[in-house]
Amino acid sequence: AQSVTQLGSHVSVSEGALVLLRCNYSSSVPPYLFWYVQYPNQGLQLLLKYTTGATLVKGINGFEAEFKKSETSFHLTKPSAHMSDAAEYFCAVSRGSQGNLIFGKGTKLSVKP
Amino acid sequence: AAGVIQSPRHLIKEKRETATLKCYPIPRHDTVYWYQQGPGQDPQFLISFYEKMQSDKGSIPDRFSAQQFSDYHSELNMSSLELGDSALYFCASSPSWWVGGRGAEAFFGQGTRLTVV
Numbered sequence: 518a519q520s521v522t523q524l525g526s527h528v529s530v531s532e533g534a535l536v537l538l539r540c541n542y543s544s545s546v547p548p549y550l551f552w553y554v555q556y557p558n559q560g561l562q563l564l565l566k567y568t569t570g571a572t573l574v575k576g577i578n579g580f581e582a583e584f585k586k587s588e589t590s591f592h593l594t595k596p597s598a599h600m601s602d603a604a605e606y607f608c609a610v611s612r613g614s615q616g617n618l619i620f621g622k623g624t625k626l627s628v629k630p
Numbered sequence: 631a632a633g634v635i636q637s638p639r640h641l642i643k644e645k646r647e648t649a650t651l652k653c654y655p656i657p658r659h660d661t662v663y664w665y666q667q668g669p670g671q672d673p674q675f676l677i678s679f680y681e682k683m684q685s686d687k688g689s690i691p692d693r694f695s696a697q698q699f700s701d702y703h704s705e706l707n708m709s710s711l712e713l714g715d716s717a718l719y720f721c722a723s724s725p726s727w728w729v730g731g732r733g734a735e736a737f738f739g740q741g742t743r744l745t746v747v
Binding site for chain 2: 551553558559560561562563566607612616617618619620621622623
């Protein structure tokens with residue numbers, strides 16, 4: 518069975534600071550992992566995904582994540598936070614053969630000026 | 631680029647009423663997923679369809695049903711509505727799952743906010 522744990526329901530950083538959002542997964546099969554961003558009252562937008570191949574994945578808006586099998590982690594990072602990054606971020610793992618997603622509880626990112 | 635279209639965007643219903651939510655996937659996407667996101671919660675998978683057949687089922691109540699039509703749009707029918715059904719309902723679509731497998735990217739619509747009063 519697959520599951521996702523996001524550490525920290527709320528993360529606050531200063532503008533220009535490093536963003537680190539943590540995600541650990543549990544999967545009985547090779548995981549396909551995703552990060553989605555959700556702005557208030559909006560849908561979910563894919564930031565990046567890991568399926569196979571290179572373990573460092575680059576996404577949109579300057580975000581990247583590294584798949585670490587030994588640590589069962591897929592943390593999301595961005596070197597320098599921007600005010601527009603304030604949103605809720607969901608880590609997800611693909612479940613079953615049909616690709617539906619299991620989401621973590623989400624991490625709300627606040628960016629202080 | 632065309633996105634996933636959901637209608638209506640907002641819906642207010644009374645308890646015990648019925649509601650129908652519609653989803654129009656991205657052209658040439660034949661897989662549709664429905665998710666429910668309660669206030670302050672993560673999205674929960676309800677049901678999915680591939681080529682008009684139900685492909686997987688999650689935590690969808692028996693009071694809910696869904697189908698995918700010949701033009702690939704999907705409808706989620708909700709009956710005997712309860713206060714706890716108030717949530718944001720997302721539809722997502724992806725291209726043939728067998729192309730990308732479990733790694734096929736799902737594109738989400740803006741959601742339908744259902745409020746049951």
